[in-house]
Each structure stands twice: as structure tokens, then as C-alpha cells.
Amino acid sequence: MAYETIIVEIEDHIALIKLNRPDAMNALNDQLLTELCDALKSAQNNDKVRCIVLTGSEKAFAAGADIKMMSSKSFVDVFTEDLFTPESEQILAVRKPIIAAVSGYALGGGCELAMMCDFIICSDTAKFGQPEINLGVSAGLGGTQRLTRFIGKSKAMDMNLTGRFMEADEAERCGLVSRIVPAKKLIEEAMSAATKIAEKSMITTMAVKEMVNRSYETTLREGLLFERRVFHSLFATEDQKEGMAAFMEKREAQFRDK
Numbered sequence: 001m002a003y004e005t006i007i008v009e010i011e012d013h014i015a016l017i018k019l020n021r022p023d024a025m026n027a028l029n030d031q032l033l034t035e036l037c038d039a040l041k042s043a044q045n046n047d048k049v050r051c052i053v054l055t056g057s058e059k060a061f062a063a064g065a066d067i068k069m070m071s072s073k074s075f076v077d078v079f080t081e082d083l084f085t086p087e088s089e090q091i092l093a094v095r096k097p098i099i100a101a102v103s104g105y106a107l108g109g110g111c112e113l114a115m116m117c118d119f120i121i122c123s124d125t126a127k128f129g130q131p132e133i134n135l136g137v138s139a140g141l142g143g144t145q146r147l148t149r150f151i152g153k154s155k156a157m158d159m160n161l162t163g164r165f166m167e168a169d170e171a172e173r174c175g176l177v178s179r180i181v182p183a184k185k186l187i188e189e190a191m192s193a194a195t196k197i198a199e200k201s202m203i204t205t206m207a208v209k210e211m212v213n214r215s216y217e218t219t220l221r222e223g224l225l226f227e228r229r230v231f232h233s234l235f236a237t238e239d240q241k242e243g244m245a246a247f248m249e250k251r252e253a254q255f256r257d258k
């Protein structure tokens with residue numbers, strides 16, 4: 001598929017996907033979401049790719065779902081086409097890790113897209129928000145659910161009810177992002193984190209992604225049992241033998257994803 005609204009670069013073992021609708025602050029329209037899902041699926045199926053970085057521009061990661069595309073739709077339209085459901089399912093189905101590298105605005109669906117990634121590194125210029133209430137609608141892709149689990153009820157209510165924007169330092173303080181870096185270094189830092197991930201065993205990496213995500217879907221007791229069983233099962237891999245042998249032999253592990 002030839003892309004018009006995203007740019008994809010594969011560098012070493014990292015797929016860098018850049019949202020690219022500069023005239024619309026990277027607002028998420030049908031075309032962009034279709035292309036994004038296609039690029040993610042290709043990255044998932046490309047054996048060379050071991051980690052994905054999703055980013056936007058310096059000004060905007062994404063300013064939300066495309067309001068111009070949605071404005072004339074009726075309830076029957078959005079319900080019948082199940083607006084945004086198939087795309088979000090496809091994004092969540094990616095088993096390789098996805099780092100969101102956020103600079104500038106991450107609003108509405110843009111904030112929700114960042115939260116669908118595995119973790120968020122943001123620049124000191126990042127602004128997060130769920131301003132849908134100003135449009136007479138609500139969040140619809142996790143802004144009342146994931147955000148609440150990530151930052152707690154009080155802040156999630158505040159964000160969703162007032163529509164205010166949250167700056168990078170507050171986002172880090174409340175656990176929405178894992179780290180803040182200078183805007184000019186955002187891609188470098190995200191690529192460096194991705195490179196570290198790419199050096200690990202892919203089997204373990206995918207298992208860990210599944211394990212952490214499971215913690216949001218289950219009770220603590222069930223989650224802990226799932227974790228322990230997956231941990232046990234990783235002893236069936238050659239990479240476990242290699243990783244532990246390398247430690248004892250004081251050398252770098254050479255993982256073979258086996």
C-alpha cells in the first residue's frame with residue numbers, strides 16, 4: 001500500500017511510523033487510520049522489525065479524530081459503521097512493542113492513540129487532553145477508561161469534564177508518560193529505547209507485553225497466576241538458557257528468538 005498520510009521508515013530493527021497530515025494537526029481520518037493499521041500489520045509481519053515507534057510532528061502527535069470527517073455523521077452512521085472499532089482492534093492486536101513518541105498536541109483520539117501504545121515518551125512541549133466535551137461528545141477510544149486506569153479517577157474526571165490540557169510535567173507526575181525529553185531529542189530517545197528493546201529475545205518481549213496488558217483485564221490473583229505460568233513457560237526457550245549462561249559467563253547474551 002502506498003501511504004499518503006503516514007511516513008514509514010525501517011531503521012535497523014525499528015519501524016518508525018510518522019503521522020503526516022500537517023495541515024490538520026495529524027487529525028485521525030479514515031485514510032490515516034487505514035494506512036496506520038496497514039503499516040502496523042506490515043511491521044508485525046516483518047521479521048526484521050522488533051519494535052515500533054509511533055510519532056507525529058513537533059507541533060502535534062495528533063489533535064484527535066478528524067472533526068470535519070465526523071461533523072455530519074448521525075448516530076445511525078457511526079453505530080452502523082462502528083466508527084473506530086475495527087482500527088482500534090487492529091492496533092491492539094499488534095504483539096510487538098509500540099512506543100508512542102509524543103510532541104505537541106495529543107488530544108482526544110490522539111491522546112487515546114498514544115495510550116493504546118505500550119508506553120509514552122514525550123517531549124517537554126507535549127500537551128495531553130480529552131477535549132471532546134467541548135464538541136458535545138465524549139471520548140470514545142479509551143479516554144474515560146484507559147486514562148482513568150492510568151492516572152486515577154480524579155484527574156481523568158478533570159480532563160474529561162473540563163477538557164483542559166495537561167502539560168508534560170504533570171503527565172509524567174501522574175504516570176501517563178514514562179519519561180520527558182527535550183523536543184529536539186524526542187526521536188533519538190525513542191529510537192534508543194526501541195533499540196534496547198530490539199536487543200532482547202522477541203519471544204520474551206512479546207510475552208511481557210501480553211503480561212503487563214493482562215493486568216488491566218483481570219483480577220490481581222488471576223494476573224499473578226498468569227504471570228507465573230508465562231514466566232515458567234519461558235524456561236522452555238533457548239533464549240532463557242542463553243540469557244542466564246551469558247550472565248554467568250560475563251558476556252552479552254546472543255538471543256535467537258527460539
Ligand code: HXC
Nearest residue numbers: 023024025027063064065066067068084107108109140141
Ligand atoms: C480536524 C483539525 C483538528 C481535528 C486541528 N485541525 N484539529 N481538523 N480535526 N481534530 C485543523 C484545524 O481545523 C486547522 O485547519 C488546522 O488543523 C490547524 O489548527 P488550528 O486550530 O488553526 O491551530 P491552533 O490554533 O494552533 O490550535 C491547535 C489545537 C486546535 C489546540 C490542536 O486545533 C484544536 O483544539 N483542535 C481540536 C482538538 C479536539 O477537539 N480534539 C478532539 C477531537 S474529537 P484549517 O484548515 O481549518 O485551518 C475526538 C473523538 C475521539 O478525538 C473519539 C474516538 C471514538
